[in-house]
Amino acid sequence: MRWLVTGGVGFIGSHLCRTLLSRGDAVRVLDDFSDAPYPAALKRQNAETLRLEFPAFEVVEGCVTDRALAEAVVRETDAVIHLAGLAGVRPSFSDPARYVRVNVEGTATLFDAAQRSGHTLFVLASSSSVYGNATPLPAVEEAAAVVPESPYAASKRGAELVVSAMLRKTPSLRCAALRFFTVYGPRQRPEMAITTFMRAILAGKPITVFGDGSMRRDFTHVDDIVRGILAATERSPEGFRAYNLGSGAPVMLRDLVALMGRAAKCAVDVRHDAVPLGDVDATFADIARARGELGWAPRIALSDGLATVVAWLNA
Ligand SMILES: NC(=O)c1ccc[n+]([C@@H]2O[C@H](COP(=O)([O-])OP(=O)(O)OC[C@H]3O[C@@H](n4cnc5c(N)ncnc54)[C@H](O)[C@@H]3O)[C@@H](O)[C@H]2O)c1
Numbered sequence: 001m002r003w004l005v006t007g008g009v010g011f012i013g014s015h016l017c018r019t020l021l022s023r024g025d026a027v028r029v030l031d032d033f034s035d036a037p038y039p040a041a042l043k044r045q046n047a048e049t050l051r052l053e054f055p056a057f058e059v060v061e062g063c064v065t066d067r068a069l070a071e072a073v074v075r076e077t078d079a080v081i082h083l084a085g086l087a088g089v090r091p092s093f094s095d096p097a098r099y100v101r102v103n104v105e106g107t108a109t110l111f112d113a114a115q116r117s118g119h120t121l122f123v124l125a126s127s128s129s130v131y132g133n134a135t136p137l138p139a140v141e142e143a144a145a146v147v148p149e150s151p152y153a154a155s156k157r158g159a160e161l162v163v164s165a166m167l168r169k170t171p172s173l174r175c176a177a178l179r180f181f182t183v184y185g186p187r188q189r190p191e192m193a194i195t196t197f198m199r200a201i202l203a204g205k206p207i208t209v210f211g212d213g214s215m216r217r218d219f220t221h222v223d224d225i226v227r228g229i230l231a232a233t234e235r236s237p238e239g240f241r242a243y244n245l246g247s248g249a250p251v252m253l254r255d256l257v258a259l260m261g262r263a264a265k266c267a268v269d270v271r272h273d274a275v276p277l278g279d280v281d282a283t284f285a286d287i288a289r290a291r292g293e294l295g296w297a298p299r300i301a302l303s304d305g306l307a308t309v310v311a312w313l314n315a
Pocket of ligand 1: 006007008009010011012013030031032033034036037043062063064065082083084085086087088102106125126127128179180181182183184189
């Protein structure tokens with residue numbers, strides 16, 4: 001297979017590209033090496049590491065909203081895995097228009113290019129944030145998902161809606177929207193909680209937990225996410241289909257902190273702060289659809305996954 005992976009030098013993308021390249025597939029990445037929501041240097045490092053190991057790895061630097069570029073990079077590929085996007089709930093309140101441009105317009109641009117090229121498979125990175133606080137938990141894919149809590153969540157739901165409408169033109173195209181639930185593991189985005197907490201814990205510094213620690217998150221290891229993406233490329237049906245990729249076992253932040261202390265073999269000094277705007281109370285995936293239709297289930301328990309984070313940070 002010849003893949004176009006957008007956002008392929010980011011956190012999830014770099015893990016996915018390594019897996020695809022290791023099995024002998026051709027991979028072209030489109031990524032703008034933007035400075036948001038974290039410094040571009042980490043993305044350059046990911047690109048360089050993959051290039052050294054796989055000389056045929058191709059990286060095109062540019063923006064997903066560039067229509068001519070999108071058409072050019074989609075050409076001579078068989079399918080698109082569209083991970084590029086602006087991630088992060090909190091920063092989306094500071095620049096909502098940029099989130100909409102990149103996440104909604106960028107997805108429409110890429111999807112249009114894929115349709116024009118006659119592609120039959122498009123995998124889209126969506127998010128658990130589409131559910132908001134109004135959705136009954138565990139969240140099922142058919143939940144209304146109409147009350148987003150942040151511009152980021154709205155932009156991810158907007159991207160899903162725009163591709164599902166565009167599919168009317170090419171109904172046999174297989175389009176899987178994968179709703180990732182808090183992904184962690186080596187090379188996790190530096191502003192995300194597990195990396196931030198673990199760095200502080202290993203350095204003997206205090207960590208700041210938002211709220212009283214009762215907030216629940218469904219943490220999913222990046223290796224499980226990569227397996228889920230591959231399962232969707234193989235088994236998702238024609239037309240639009242959303243899948244939750246989560247652990248299905250949410251953990252309270254205070255329990256996460258205890259597990260992190262155990263993984264790091266360190267005492268943890270916890271401070272508390274107010275819950276930021278846009279953070280949902282809980283995420284909790286119903287993963288029956290991904291199990292049944294994709295044959296996917298998460299394999300990495302949180303305690304084992306945290307050990308991979310400690311090993312990465314210590315290395
Ligand atoms: N990490 C998570 O917990 C999580 C959860 C839900 C959804 N997601 C989604 O999964 C995808 C990957 O997330 P990640 O954590 O690897 O984030 P990331 O920021 O590490 O990766 C995103 C990549 O997209 C690139 N990008 C951003 N804007 C672009 C543009 N205009 N044109 C081209 N490339 C652009 C970035 O440079 C980056 O390399 C994102 O779409 C994100 O919204 C992630």
